[in-house]
Amino acid sequence: MPRVEEIRAFLDELAPQALAEDWDNVGALVDCGSNVTSVMMALDITDEVVSEAEMAGCQLIVSHHPVIFHPLKAVGRSDVAFRMIKKSISGICMHTNMDAADGGVNDILAIIFGLQEVRKLDGMGRVGRLRAPTSAPQLAALCREKFGAAVKYADAGRPVSTLAVVGGSGGDFIPAALAAGADCLLTGEAGHHDALDAKRLGLSLVAAGHFATEFPLMPVLGDKLKRRFPELRVLVSKRCRDPFVYL
Structure with a gap:
């Protein structure tokens, strides 16, 4: 059976830690x-x-978001990392490196929406051409159908032929999406002023949920792990859910 370090080395081949943002912890x-x-x-x-x-007998959790993000000055019983160590469960976290990596979060989104002629957006996101033009409301409805998530959008009132995708929090990518010639930016979450700016600049914005736009990574990554280590039992969490409840 592989050890944690062997699995980490394989995952680093898929998404090198050097791709992570300086502020990240992976x-x-x-x-x-x-x-x-x-x-x-x-x-x-x-x-x-x-x-x-x-309960499932797992010795390792592979996650997207870091279990330790801010520097720890102390560790106590209420800390998740403490519980993991107590239960002898390791944790490998692949965050912005997996956003940027080939085959990572944003390439998966590009596949889900059938983007063609895909290219990188500011090193992390992706931008490509849709098979057929659509509209922001239709794209938002498609997100709700594919992700089963609460979706909001800002409609700039123009057809969407070129789509930029950024999983998670992508409001900062509005300038890059415009520079890449996108008609719409599809991301997980964006702020009020992001929506105002996008509409003013002629860019539609679809926010389909942070959890919803990133969770598709997990079964895909799990399948890659299983192919590399056939002896591993790989499970996708059923208790990992969006922390928000939508009325």
């Missing part, structure tokens, strides 16, 4: 050093996910 953030027979894939490592991994 890699084997909790390493209990054990052999791994079962892996849990989750967008976030929460108490619920740790309990699920323990």
